Amino acid sequence: MGTSAEQLAAVAAATAGGVPVIYLPDDAALRAVVEVAGPVAMIAHRVVEVGKLRLDADLREATWHGDVLALSSRDFDLLYALAGDPGRVWAFNELTTHVWGRPYVGDTQAVVSAVKRLRRSLRDVAPGVQVESVRGVGYRVTVAEVPVPSH
Template sequence: MLCVGTSAEQLAAVAEATAGGVAVVYLPDDAALRAVIEGVGSVAVSAHRVIEVGKLRLDADLREATWHGEVMTLSSRDFDLLYALAGDPGRVWAFSELTTHVWGRPYVGDTQAVVSAVKRLRRSLRCAAPGVQVESVRSVGYRVTVAEVPIPSH
């Protein structure tokens, strides 16, 4: 069985309902979903996946993160986690949603992988992007906020 979803909520719901037993195709928006439905057989979705929040820019296709135009060195997991959180800044992402969306596996109640990854991401952001904060929402999950922090002149 193949399921197609356009949101992390849909992805998490399918993964939870099927205990991870189906393939899920994640499409970035409804336009991409329409392209798939209307172009059955040959699908070419060319949306360039870039998120910009203030001076934070994440390019999923290039796997590049920049803060005030400066490239940030992030691990693959850090990038994926930040990309998910920054995709909807201010929104609280539940542990289950992050597990499904970032790790691509069903959530079984263990929050440790998410907690550890957030700690590593926060360490990476402290120096590279001081205006980007990953905030905890107790017993729920995390959200990202981006403040305009002036960069020091060299």
């Protein structure tokens, strides 16, 4: 049994169009595609862009107005998480799990220290990128358009 138009519409709606979907009605069609095009490697290039801030997770590169930012690995991971959903408040437990990859046991100090270092790294080189505290909850990133002085 094939996939109905309603099912395809539901997939598109559920992913908000953010996930590419290839629909092939049966195995014969899939074999034909592979025979014509050869094996296909689906590689998702993970890039987050918020205003003039661009983070490329595959290259581990952050840029502000096209200029590369010198961020530590932890700074990059933290900023990538926060910028991936700009304006969203990330709770301490979410950041601990997502950025550090470990369970949250109630200690906020690692997150607080990392945010201080990230803010220090961004202060002079990306003035429009702000990591805001939400008291008792966590942090969010906002990006403002700040004119960049000419070099």
